[in-house]
Every structure is written in structure tokens, then in C-alpha cells.
Amino acid sequence: MDTGELAWAVMATALVLLMTPGLAFFYGGLVKAKSVVSMMMMSFGAMALIGVLWVLYGFNMSAVDSTWAFSGNPFADFGLGGIAGSNEDLIGAAFGATFAIITTALISGAIADRAKFGSWMVFAGVWATVVYFPVAAWVWGGGWIMNLGETLGLPAVIDYAGGTAVHINAGAAALALAIVLGRRVVFEKGAHKPHNVPLVMLGAALLWFGWFGFNAGAEFLNDMELAGLITLNTLVATSAAILGWLFIEKIKDGKPTSVGAASGAVSGLVAITPACANVTPTFAVVLGIVAGILSALAVELKYKLGYDDSLDVVGIHLVAGMIGTLYLGLFATGTGLFTGGDFGQLVVQAIAGFGVLIFSFVAALIIGFAIEKTMGFRVTNEDEVAGIDTIVHGEEGYALEGENQNA
Template sequence: MDTGAFAWAITATALVLFMTPGLAFFYGGLVKAKSVVSMMMMSFGALGLIAVLWILYGANMSVVDGVWSFSGNPFSDFGLAGIAGDSEALVGTAFGATFAIITVALISGAIADRAKFGAWLIFAGIWATVVYFPVAAWVWGGGWILNLGTSMGLSAEVIDYAGGTAVHINAGAAALALALVLGKRVGFQKGIQKPHNVPLVMLGAAILWFGWFGFNAGAEFLGDFSGAGLIVLNTLGATAAAILGWILVEKLKDGKATSVGAASGAVAGLVAITPSCANLAPGWALLLGAITGAVCALAIEIKWKLGFDDSLDVVGIHLVGGLIGTLYLGFFATDTGLFLGGNADQLIVQTIAAFSVLAYSFIVAYIIGIAIEKTIGFRVKNEDEIAGIDTVVHGEEGYALVD
């Protein structure tokens, strides 16, 4: 790796790490004022815990020796002593850690206002170990998803450049499972709760967008940077189009285009372009963004119709957006998509990968969540939820006035 590539690797790692505090701001502004500390701490708790687990054994698990291996051996280089003198390997490992961190943190939005912090950390550690680390190996570390097309005798392989399956579908499915385990917030009904700090939401979305250029283009340090320009442009264009798609739906449906809607649309667009940023022409990326923004604006209404309480719409944005972005490649991926010179093979492998990760993550997350709820309890008391859980769980207030 030359010095320029090495510098970009460090910069991209910092950009992706910055996304988790950005997520904390985004989620923190969406909850009520007396839960903002709790909400932000769930992101920071994930940052601390998952970084440690990744260094101890997660990085080892994310690379497999055989296509059909579940994961790598967690104890093959416990604590990474074996690469302590290899700067390139170390920075690559740090880059991978930031993806694991943000993926786990995303899940927390589904259980805002009602989760115990300790129970959340236990869930985060177990889920990362048995779901994220193995799935990362399947998608990027030589596993079965990476080699699905060859294994099936097809002409196309799964495309997931930066994490449509491993990050967004994975986290979104787990979020749905936890929302079902913890149940509805007290007084759950449409319109009962408004974001307590809209500027905080906008700030968080802006930080996420800023960091996402490292998220999507970061891995270019492993190659010759030939695809970096397309990735950067698509990350800009799809996100911008998604903002327009979301606020157009809001205007038509509710009569007003909101700033929270614009921020949410931006995140939805970022989610959708994540798997496809290196494999779409810019025009098709714009179309993807517009479709995703509009569909996700409608998808967040599903929870009211089906009666599950996904507090901050992790399912409607990350699961739905991740599915759209992953499956869209089956139709519009350059040269291999069904409509752009390919055949149905790309769509077949994208579909199998997407729904396999969805099913695995949902089932395992549900089992872990139920086990925690039945033993130590996952949800705070109703009276603490009503009062606001910041002081109960953390002994702090987000907006305390002192003399």
C-alpha cells in the first residue's frame, strides 16, 4: 500500500467511526427530551463494546478458510498479536471494526425509550458474535454469499460493495425482532410523540452523510482507486434524490414537507446506495434514490398498521432501504443486471443473499432478545418509561439547568 492509499485508509476509518456519534445525534433528537441520554448512550455503548470484541476475536471470525464455514476461528489470533507489526493489516482491521460498530448501533433505534442499558449491551455483544461477525465473513470474508453464484453454477456473483446485506438488512431484521420482544411503548399510537430536537436530527443526518463517503469509498484503499469517482458521485446523487422522493411523498400525503422527513430521506438513500455504489451508472443511482426515498416514506407507516413499535423506524428505513438497494442491482447493475445486458442470475443471487441474511438475523436476534427478557429483563418499568429513563438508567439529564 502506498502512502496515499494508507492515508486514505486511516481517513476512511475515522469517517466511518464518526458515523456512530452522528447516529447518536440523529436518534437522540428523535426521542423525547427525557430519553436523549439513554438513546445516545446506546450508540456509545455499542462503540465501546464492539470495538473491543472485534479486536479480541471478531476480526478473526470475519474471514473464513472454506466457502461453507460458519465463521473464522475466534481464537486463531486472539487479540491480534500476530499482526501487531503489520501497519496495513492493522488499519484494515480498524476499518472493519467501524462497520461492526455502526451496524450494532443501528439496531438500538427500534427499542428507544424503553430498554435497559445493561441488557442492551448483553444483546449487542451476543448478536455481534453470532450474527454480525459470521455474516461479515459470508459476505466479504470468503464465505458462501461471496461465492454464491459459482456454487450455483450461475453467471453472476452477489454484489454488496459496502453492506446492504451485512449492515442494513442485518441490523433492520434484528431491530424488528427486538421491537417484537420488547413490545409497544406506553400509550403507543400515531402522533403521540414528536422529535424533541429537530436540529439535532438534522445534524446527525449531516454527519452520517459526511461519514458515508468513507463508508462507501473506504475500501478503495485495497485496490487502485479506479472506482472511487463513481462511488463518491453515486453516494451524493442517490442520497440527494432520496431526499426529494421522501419529501414529495410527505407533501402529497400530509400536506407538508418536513425537515425530519428530509433527514430521514437522506439516510434512506444512503442505505440503498451502500450495496450498489460501485455498480450503477449515475442515472440509475438517482432513480434508486428517488424510489427508495418515496418507498421508505410509505414504509414507516407499516408499524402503525401491523402494530409493532419500531420507535425510530429502523425497519422502515434500514431493512426496507437495504432490501431495495440490494435487489435493485438484480435489474440495473452495470453489465449484469436483468435490464442492462445481463440475465436473471444477478437477481437470483441478490434475492437469496438478502432474504437469507434477513431470516438468520431475525431468528437469532429474537431468540437472544427473548432469553434476555426472560432472565434479567430487557425493558424498564412502565413508570420509569413514562417519567423518562435518563435519570433512572444513567442518573443524568440531557438538558439539566445548573446554577
């Protein structure tokens, strides 16, 4: 690794880490004013806990010696003392930690306004250990997804930056937790409005900024050969997704909204994540438009199906993550069905995507129900209505001048 690659690796790691505070702003602005501290603390709690667990044993679990191993040995190099002399290995471990952190934090949006912080932290630690760390090994660390194409005599699964390992993984777990915690006291369309739209826009902007490290970060391992394509695709797919989302909003509701633009941006970022290095810019535009349109429609499903995914983690991350993963089966350069290949790429993409979805959903459902039946996961209805910031954290998001702070 030369000094330029090392510098980019450090910068990319910082960019991806910044995405989690960006997510905290994005989620925090979407909830009511009396829940903003609780919402943001779930992201910061994930940063703290998962960062430590990754260094202690998560990095060890994220690579396997055989295709069908569940995970690596967590105690193989406990605390990573064995790689202390290698810049490339150390920065690789740090970069991987930021992915583990943001993936776990994404789940929290599904349980906004009604989750206990301590229970969330227990869930985050257990889920990362039994789901994210092994799935990272499956996708990038020599596991069954990484070797699926060779096993079946088909093209290799493409997931450059985390369509399966991050977004499908987190979205499936979010759906499970939404089921475990149940609906909020008031659950109907229009009942819950964002309390701070500028905060939502700021969060989306930070996510977009950090996403260039998310998608192009790993190029420090590849001599930066695809950095330009990845950067351009990350830009243009996101832009196109905003247009797609706003188009649907205008048709459905009569007005394009700033929250819709922010949500559309995130859907485009999610969709291009697995595909960023393997589609042309034109196909990235098409992917962004499709993701923006379908995600805008998908967020309405919770009202029809009855699950309370508070901040649309399922509608954005699970749906757009699956779109980006399957899209490669059609338009991946050289191997997609319509770009020189056959059905093989689509087959392996579907197996990988749905395999991770099912595993993460079932595991999260079991972990969530276990926590709910033991220590309890949800606050009382009274605390939910009152706002859980003061109940859970003893703080308020906004101390307005002239208010009696002791009231």
C-alpha cells in the same frame, strides 16, 4: 499500499467511526427529552463494546477458509498480535471494526425509550458475536454469499459496502427486538414527536459526511479505481432520496418536514450502499428516488402491523437495504436484467438478502427473549413515562437554568 492509499484508509476509518456519534445525535433528537441520554448511550456503548470484541476475536471470525464455514476461528489470532507488523492488515482490521460498531448501534433505534442499558449491552455483545461477525465472513470474508454465484453458476453477489451485512442485518434484528420489548405505553401515530429537530439534522449531516468513508473506504484495497464513481453515486442517490421522501410527505401530510429530509437522506445512503460501485449515476438517481418514496411509505406500516419500531430502523434500514440489494439484480452495470444481464443477478441478490434477513431476525429474537426472561430487557412502564435518563444513567440531557436540579 502506498502512502496515499494508507492516508485514505486512515481517513476512511475515522469517517466511518464518526458515523456512530452521528447516529447518536440523529436518534437522540428523535426521542423525547427525558430519554436522549439513554438513546445516545446505546450508540456509545456499542462503540466501546464492539470495538473491543472485534479486536479480541471478531476480526478472526470475519473470514473463513471454506465456503460453508459458519465463521472463522475466534481464537486463531486472539487480540490480533499476529498482524502487529502489517500496516495494511492493521488498518483493514480497524476499518472493519467501524462497520461492526455502526451495524450494532443501528439496532438500538427500534427500542428507544424503553430498554435497560445493561441488557442492551449484553444483547449487543452476543448479537455481534453470533450474527454480525459470521455474516461479515459470509459476505466479504470468503463465505457462502461471497461464493454463491460461483456455486450456482450465476453472477457473483454484489454488496460493495453492506446492504446485506449492515442494513438488512441490523433492520431484521431491530424488528425482532421491537417484537420482544413490545409497544411503548402510548403507541399511536403522532404521539411521539422529536424533542430536538436540529439535533436530528446534525446527526443526518454527520452520517452523510461519514458515509463517503463507508462506501469509498475499501478503495484503498483496489488502487482507488472506483473512488470517483462511488463518491458521486453516494452524493446523488442521497440527494434524490430526499426529494422522493419529501414528495410523499407533501402528498400524505400536506407539508414537507426537516425530519423527513433527514430520514430521506438516510434511506438514500442505505440504498446506495450495496450498489455504489456497480450502477451508473443515472441509475443511482433512480435508486435514490425509489428508496425515498418506498421508505417514506414503509415507516407507516408499524401502525398497521402493530410492531413498535420506535425510530423506524425497519422502515428505513431494512426496506432501503433490501431495495438497494435487489435493485442491483435489475440495473447492475453489465449483469442486471435491464443492463446486459439476465435473471441470474437478481436471483443471487434475493437469496443473499433474504438469507441474512431470516438468520438475523431469528437469532435476534432468540437472544432478545432470553435476555428478557432472565435479566429483563424493558424498563417499567412508570420509568418509561417518567423518562429513563435519570433512572438508568442518573443524568439529564438538559439542565435548564432556574430548575431545582435536586427535585
